[in-house]
Amino acid sequence: MSAAVSTQKAGRIELDDIAIHLPGKVRFEAVRNITTTIAGGEFVSIIGPSGCGKSTLLNAVAGYLQPSNGRLRVDGEAVSGPGPDRGMVFQHHSLLPWRTALDNVAFGLKMSGVGRRERRERAEEFLQLVGLRGFSDRYPAQLSGGMQQRVEIARVLINNPRVVLMDEPFGALDAQTRERMQQLLLGIWGRLRPTVLFVTHDIDEALVLSDRVLVMTHRPGRIREEIVVDLPRPRPEDISVSPEFIALKKRCLALVQDEVRQSLVGGLEVARIELPVEA
Numbered sequence: 001m002s003a004a005v006s007t008q009k010a011g012r013i014e015l016d017d018i019a020i021h022l023p024g025k026v027r028f029e030a031v032r033n034i035t036t037t038i039a040g041g042e043f044v045s046i047i048g049p050s051g052c053g054k055s056t057l058l059n060a061v062a063g064y065l066q067p068s069n070g071r072l073r074v075d076g077e078a079v080s081g082p083g084p085d086r087g088m089v090f091q092h093h094s095l096l097p098w099r100t101a102l103d104n105v106a107f108g109l110k111m112s113g114v115g116r117r118e119r120r121e122r123a124e125e126f127l128q129l130v131g132l133r134g135f136s137d138r139y140p141a142q143l144s145g146g147m148q149q150r151v152e153i154a155r156v157l158i159n160n161p162r163v164v165l166m167d168e169p170f171g172a173l174d175a176q177t178r179e180r181m182q183q184l185l186l187g188i189w190g191r192l193r194p195t196v197l198f199v200t201h202d203i204d205e206a207l208v209l210s211d212r213v214l215v216m217t218h219r220p221g222r223i224r225e226e227i228v229v230d231l232p233r234p235r236p237e238d239i240s241v242s243p244e245f246i247a248l249k250k251r252c253l254a255l256v257q258d259e260v261r262q263s264l265v266g267g268l269e270v271a272r273i274e275l276p277v278e279a
């Protein structure tokens with residue numbers, strides 16, 4: 001194996017009493033009181049009701065958003081902005097439509113001054129890693145949704161990030177493609193071992209992939225519970241019908257449903273308060 005595909009070290013994320021306020025007509029608190037530590041190489045998913053601040057939290061770890069309270073550190077260093085140690089995979093890929101798959105993957109290396117030949121070699125290697133050997137010269141529009149997401153993942157991994165942040169990366173894919181992508185991701189994670197922080201609204205997906213699942217409350221999002229997924233690895237294909245899996249799923253489902261219920265009640269209260277009062 002070449003140096004490009006090397007085993008990652010560390011990537012420990014420490015969140016210490018994080019709160020994040022978002023600007024708007026009324027500045028409001030999106031997440032509150034988030035305290036957890038994610039070990040280097042760990043695979044952690046975040047689930048919770050829509051709007052509870054999952055993307056907000058991920059954006060803070062990426063360095064795109066500054067917490068309004070608390071400390072956020074990666075390998076002991078305060079996060080003060082985006083950096084090459086953290087790579088973000090978006091739900092809808094961020095590929096440049098006028099560049100080939102290879103050039104999209106190689107783009108980060110180009111920006112950091114790596115020579116043309118080495119860029120090409122390493123990009124080919126990462127395309128191969130995501131199962132896209134032979135597709136280097138295709139443009140994004142010539143690839144299926146699943147293939148585009150693979151290029152997106154290669155684009156992030158080539159920079160050798162210690163932390164990979166994924167915001168519902170398979171949310172737009174059909175069920176079969178999604179399952180294939182989950183297996184692909186597990187294979188890559190097993191090989192490169194970055195820390196993965198993975199947002200999903202799919203409980204099965206969270207359980208199939210993760211070492212631990214953080215269940216968030218409704219807004220402002222707090223951590224309601226941390227569920228340790230003590231299922232064997234590599235996880236057998238039929239893991240989702242095992243009694244252990246089903247028990248974990250029921251637990252997650254009950255928590256998320258309870259939070260959705262509470263958020264609906266809260267929402268109605270807000271709606272009531274904000275109704276214009278007839279004179």
Ligand SMILES: Nc1ncnc2c1ncn2[C@@H]1O[C@H](COP(=O)(O)OP(=O)(O)O)[C@@H](O)[C@H]1O
Nearest residue numbers: 022023024030049050051052053054055056057
């Ligand atoms: N730029 C913004 N300004 C104000 N509110 C926002 C902004 N972006 C998101 N929100 C609100 O912040 C809350 C958290 O959003 P988000 O992190 O996207 O939730 P999730 O990813 O869990 O669905 C939501 O209620 C959303 O409507």
Ligand SMILES: [Mg+2]
Nearest residue numbers: 054055056167
């Ligand atoms: Mg989101």
